Amino acid sequence: MTQSHHGHEHGPQDPDQQKAQARGRIEQMKRQFEQKKAIADTLSEIKYKIGVYSGKGGVGKTTVAVNLATALAQDGARVGILDVDIDCPNVIRAMKIVDPPTMTEDKRLIPPQRFGVGVMSMGFFQQDEEEAIIWRGPMIHNAINQLLQTTMWGPLDYLIIDLPPGTSDAPLSIMQALTLDGFVVVTTPQELAKIDAMRSINMIKKLQVDVLGVVENLSGPIFGSGAGEDLANQMELNFLGRVELRPDYRDTSRPTVLSSPDVLSEYRHIAAETQKALDAVSTPA
Ligand SMILES: Nc1ncnc2c1ncn2[C@@H]1O[C@H](COP(=O)(O)OP(=O)(O)O)[C@@H](O)[C@H]1O
């Protein structure tokens, strides 16, 4: 590395400088190692980490994440939601969180609980909701690492992660920072959404994270239904279930699974199918 283009003008470095550089590199490696270990420790008590993902925004990714998490908690599972959709961290609002995380003496964060679900979100650290932060690759990586290191989830059965949509650096960077057990793809019945979803699934498959399956949201007479299942068949993925478009979602006082038995049963079905897919990927054939 000392033979860089600029190195020539300064001549060879003196040994002290070289030693200092080597020490610096070792320190940095140590820090990285400790960071990785700290993350592994905090996540070690989590059984399944499931990313919820979509090809584009507005298809109901947050709605699916929140209702899936709440349905699982209703049935007795220990559940957390991690909101790392950095441009639209909407989980705080969807879960009606009023209190920020509490900080322990050793500066670790305890996620606030609501409807039986622990919630941690990038949104807690955003100063101004109106002001968009332009996140760049390394910033995303550092912020996620920081969040993962400091959050004390405790033992969980499921951590549901609301990922950023699309094929930009953001979802990739996050999927790399986190070791997911798999992801659930949310799509809508429209043909265009299917194409978007397909493109993103193909890109993300390259990261070698398992696709647990596809959820079709907004199904029904207005947008039609079936494109999600088509997509799943075409790409040889599991179809996890269909969620109908309903007026019930207008009541934003709580996740809709808590007010509509029909919606709860849709999500129970998706939860069961997701668990089947998790079992299939964790026991190789
Ligand atoms: N099945 C559904 N029926 C009716 N409205 C829905 C349904 N799913 C989502 N919505 C509404 O659509 C909007 C966008 O959903 P959201 O989950 O925020 O999308 P995303 O996270 O993909 O951007 C929200 O207002 C949400 O309440």
Ligand SMILES: [Mg+2]
């Ligand atoms: Mg969202």
